[in-house]
Amino acid sequence: MAIINLDNYLQLLKQYVDTQDEKVLYQAEQFSKHSMQHNISPEEIIDVHIKALKQLYPQLPKEIDYSLDFLLEAMISYGLAYQEFTSLRESQSEIKSEISVAADMQQTLLSTVKPAIKGLEIGAISVPANQMNGDYYHFVEGTEGVLGVAIADVIGKGIPAALSMSMIKYSMDSYPEDQRIPSIILENLNRVVERNVDPSMFITMFYALYNPNTERLIYASAGHEPGFYYNAAENQFEEIKAKGIVLGVSKDAKYEQYERVVEAGDVIILLTDGVTECRIGDRFIEREEVLEVIEQYIHLPAQQAVKQVFKHFERLQDFQLRDDFTLIMLRRDV
Structure with missing residues (x-):
């Protein structure tokens, strides 16, 4: 199972906060694709983002801290729902394929x-x-x-x-x-x-x-x-x-x-x-x-x-x- 490198993410986040450089955004896009390919869940990305943010800004207002906890919980629920949706979609695709084969067989028979x-x-x-x-x-x-x-x-x-x-x-x-x-x-x-x-x-x-x-x-x-x-x-x-x-x-x-x-x-x-x-x-x-x-x-x-x-x-x-x-x-x- 792939693990997100906190130091790399922290460096990428700091660079964008300091410069707002579009090249950094491109690197973020590549990071997203890499995460998807390695089945990294949305809540894992949010968790790493929170940790990186707290290292960059240790004196964050408590309201921001609470809101980040709220976001993490929301994304955990989202991740579970998305996994169920993906599994259901794959099952439906398999059933559709089987029905298509059965329909062709029926037409022949x-x-x-x-x-x-x-x-x-x-x-x-x-x-x-x-x-x-x-x-x-x-x-x-x-x-x-x-x-x-x-x-x-x-x-x-x-x-x-x-x-x-x-x-x-x-x-x-x-x-x-x-x-x-x-x-x-x-x-x-x-x-x-x-x-x-x-x-x-x-x-x-x-x-x-x-x-x-x-x-x-x-x-x-x-x-x-x-x-x-x-x-x-x-x-x-x-x-x-x-x-x-x-x-x-x-x-x-x-x-x-x-x-x-x-x-x-x-x-x-x-x-x-x-x-x-x-x-x-x-x-x-x-x-x-x-x-x-x-x-x-x-x-x-x-x-x-x-x-x-x-x-x-x-x-x-x-x-x-x-x-x-x-x-x-x-x-x-x-």
Whole structure:
């Protein structure tokens, strides 16, 4: 541990008191840098300064003496607080670095390829509010061009959410194709989540299969945010309603399966609550307002449409997302 040389400091202080020479101030600056490099605390510098001052002026008024004692005590408290602050800042820097690595890993683990499906146009966007994304979407291409689509949201954020999503993805990928029926997928995943995820954390999920040969969509939901179906011929939206309890609540949960025909030009819109619960100031946007925004861009190519919808909501929130934003559009070709 470095110790301040009192004689050197005394000489430097006397020289400046006598001359007020700026060159001496430069030497003082170098002394400060040296002290910082050797982890000399502010109170140690003050203590040496007081000792040097008393040697130079042994007859200091007692009021000055008291004030110097006061300054020393104040700097001791300051030094302790500064050490705590420095330690906290270093810890935060380490955590930030770890989260950055985890976010990159999450992006790699949860990456999905948007497949080319005959007669279907696909648009998808997912933007995290923070570094880690609590939303997830995934495409699975089966035989004869059948498309599996998953969209999910973890009730709980950060690294645990990312790990849960990774588990969901790899569980899904492990199922054989004949078991990728929406209701069965959700029942299997529910058991995985119930056994392996902390009870305080739940996952909502919507899973659908689109068959381009029959133009049929079959789907099931585990408490996920209802999507929308756009009827192009009538230029109208309707809610895609599907009942089902969130994953991880009950190991014996069953999920009802639904089916509908997708007409030419119609659009299936899947999303998370980061879209429907967008906030403008202190007010949550209404679902009707969400549809008004989507309607503005629904006639664009699907990928362009989801990007424009995101940009619209991003502007509404002054470019400060309060929740993860995920939006998928599937349009059957005319």
